[in-house]
Amino acid sequence: MSHGKIREDKTCLNCGHTVEERFCPHCGQENIEPKQPFHYLFTHFIEDFTHYDGQFWKTIKYLLFNPGKLTKEYLAGKRQLYVAPVKLYIFISFITFLVPALIPKAHESEKAEKISHIERTEKIEEQKEATNKILDEFQKKGLFSKETVSNAKKIADSIQIKDSVQEKSVLNDGDVFEKTFSDNTTFMDAHNLKEYDSLYAKDEGFFHTLSRPMAKKVFELKESGFTKAQIKEKYIETILHTIPKALFVYLPIFAFFLWIFHNKKRWWYFDHGIFTLHYFSFLLLSTLIYIVINRIGNLLPDYTIFTLLFSLINVALFFYISLYFFIAHYRTYESKKRVSIVKGSILFIINFIGLLIMLIILMYISLIMLH
Structure with a gap:
């Protein structure tokens, strides 16, 4: 119930009818002073949704734990006891996506680790190339035989592959979407929109009509640096x-x-x-x-x-x-x-x-x- 101060004047400010009690019997407006303390804005907002008399919480209780109860009550004409259906839907829509925010x-640290996975993979490849160059130089100078260099490269490759696998193990099963939208993103085997159009130039079917806007958006986001x-x-x-x-x-x-x-x-x-x-x-x-x-x-x-x-x-x-x-x-x-x-x-x-x-x-x- 509102805590606004009631006016001494019994004339309704909205319709001009006489107000004997708190609410006008003609239009229903509350006969309170039009100017209120600043905090009234917030308390009035809360009251509108929760109705401290229990209307809101009673509605939520029945909605969750008594299927069909609200509908039966509303259709029977008992409408002042509960929040109106449209108002209820709008309010729940609001809190449903406000509260999670x-x-x-x-797992923010894990996300950062997953994002940097590509960078670590690139470093592994760079190290691999550097190692191969050094081994090739040793072979040219006659320090190692061709067979020794070949075996050394295989050993180095196995170590780097093991490292790469361990890095990939950080990614869990829920990261399929993230893998798809990685820096090396491909959409239907294409790495960019030009390549996509080239691969599916002859396909003018319904599926291609739907998929091309998706491909375009994927590559736009990739190029934008997301x-x-x-x-x-x-x-x-x-x-x-x-x-x-x-x-x-x-x-x-x-x-x-x-x-x-x-x-x-x-x-x-x-x-x-x-x-x-x-x-x-x-x-x-x-x-x-x-x-x-x-x-x-x-x-x-x-x-x-x-x-x-x-x-x-x-x-x-x-x-x-x-x-x-x-x-x-x-x-x-x-x-x-x-x-x-x-x-x-x-x-x-x-x-x-x-x-x-x-x-x-x-x-x-x-x-x-x-x-």
């Missing part, structure tokens, strides 16, 4: 910031499929829209929980117990997210269990494919829009 990323780590970070950040927009675009499609599979007289398209807003808000909040859990996991020591614990949490979260839709669907639409399971399964598969296609399009656009 506040959590420090781990490191593989920077490109990876920018790419993931772009995808994460675009997910709420993509879900919002897909929202009416999701609601449309719900409308097709349910009684048109009992359930309006509006009702399906409310269900979809709540469900997508849950998906975004789950995404936030997943990111935060894994960021925290990366900050902890690399012990087996921690790895096992966070793996179990991720598996549990995955299954809960998968089951959430079926539970929410059953509770909201109140159909028989078998009917609900069949409809829910069909809808889940259709929308899973739809969201997957949306994600692929999102990844494609995110790559070609990097700058």
